[in-house]
Every structure is written in structure tokens, then in C-alpha cells.
Amino acid sequence: MRRFAAIAVLFAVATTLSGTVFAKDDARVEALKTAEATRFQANVDADAKVLGQVLDDGLEYVHSNGEVNTKKEFIDSLVSGKRDYVSTTFEIQGVRILGDVAIVRGTAKVTVGENGQSRDLDLGYTDIWVWKDKRWQMTAWRSARMPPPAAK
């Protein structure tokens, strides 16, 4: 009886601990997906306040054209209109959480306004998020242009 009780207690402990950890990870994944959607929309809105929250101070943003921005440079370029994201649709293909770091991989269709004309970009992207101050903050972005369909 005692052995059975001990096993039952151990099982209950393991189940409870693993269950709460999984629940916590699920919540962090959902928070991350929300942060990603918020960030993309803030790009389109050129919303410096939201971007200030969702981007890490140490952000390294490498655009698909090879241009590199710090957090300040990136936000300034949107607010000034130098860079104009007319619209963005995105699809997250993978989210992995490694402790206080998360890797998000996805694709995005971005329409960029330039000199009164718009240009469409099909991108594959990876961004790195860090859990800081009780929220996800994007600390790195890399994107690459997908080959046109005919060349695939």
C-alpha cells in the first residue's frame, strides 16, 4: 500500500510539474505570435511607440537588400517615411523557444512604397526574440528574397 501510495504521489508530482511547464510554454508561444503580429502591424502603421516596446534596444535588423539598421535607425526610417511598408501579410512557419530566447521562422509578402510607386517583396525570414522585462522583444531580423515562382 505504501509503495503504491509513493508511486501515486511521484506520478502526481511529475504530471503536475510537466503540465504546468507545458502550459507555460504554450502561453509564451501565443504571446510571441501576438508580439509578431503586433510588430508587423506597427511597421505598416509606423507606430514608434509600439515598435519601441516590441523591439529590443540591441536590435540588429538586416533587410533583404542588405541594408542594416539599429533599433533607432529602423524606427526613424518608418516615422520619417523613408521606408514605407504599405502592407504586410505573414505566415509563421515555426516557433521554437530556447529558455529566454525564441526563434521564429516564416514568410512574408511585403508591399513597399518608394518614390510614389509600390513594390512587392516575397520574403523568407528568421527573427530572434528575447524574453526581457516580462515580454518578448525582437533582437534580430534576417530576411531573404524568395526566388520568383518560375525559377523555383
Add this chain to the structure above:
Amino acid sequence: MRALILALLVSLPLAAPAAQSGEKPSPRGDEASARAALQARFDAALRADVPALDRLLADDLEYCGVSATCSTKAQYLESVRNGTRKFKSLVPRVERVTMYADSAVLTGKVYALSIGDGTERQVDAYFLVVLVWRDGRWQMTNQSSTLLQPAPK
């Protein structure tokens, strides 16, 4: 005995959050060892050393190249094994290393001279690498690259 079991069951909701909040940094390698691991990975790629790459790459590797296509570890190793991915030179320049609890993020540039179909091609790119500390060593779990100067669309 019953009292003990009861006490344990009652304390479970308290114990669980305490266990998960204990996110102490794991005893991982330092920045120098992370840099060395990345250099070893590039060196192994240049030698097309599949056994070395197998050890240096995490099983859940995502390798996203400059054409925005991503490979798994098995796909990446096969491309090295069958010669699809071959280099004459591969020179990385690490510009930033950020250490986290049990991972490291390294960014920089890599200057690669690739060989394929009898032709050589210079591929210079920004890289973003995530190393994770597993089984007592650094393993690369993600590499994503962007061309320094992509061809105009």
C-alpha cells in the same frame, strides 16, 4: 503516511511554479567557446566533414540560405555528402555575440566561394546563428543568411 501524502498533494500547486520559475542560467560554455564552435562549424563545412558537422549541428537545425529556402539537419548533411554544397573558401567574420541563459546568438558576415556545376560563385552574406548548449557542448540550431548585395529584382 496519509498525512504525508496529503501534505505533498496540497503543496503541489505551490511547488510547480517554483520549479518552473527557477530559470537559472545553465552551466553553459562562455563566449570564447561559442565563437570557437562557430569557427569549427565553418571549418567543417569547408572540409565537407560530415561526421564533424553531425556533432556540431543540433538535430533540430534550421538552415536557411540566401535564397530563403530552409533545410533540416538531414537535408543539410546530405547536400554536403553529395557535393551539392561545396566550398573552395569560407571566411566568417563574427561581429557580435550575445550570450543568453543556455544559448548564444552570433551575427556577422561570411565570405564564401562556392563550387557547383564546374563553376565558382562568390556568395557574401550576413549570417545569424543561434547556438544552443546541449549535452555539454554548443550545437548550431539555426543559421539564416541574407546576401550583402542581392541582385536587383
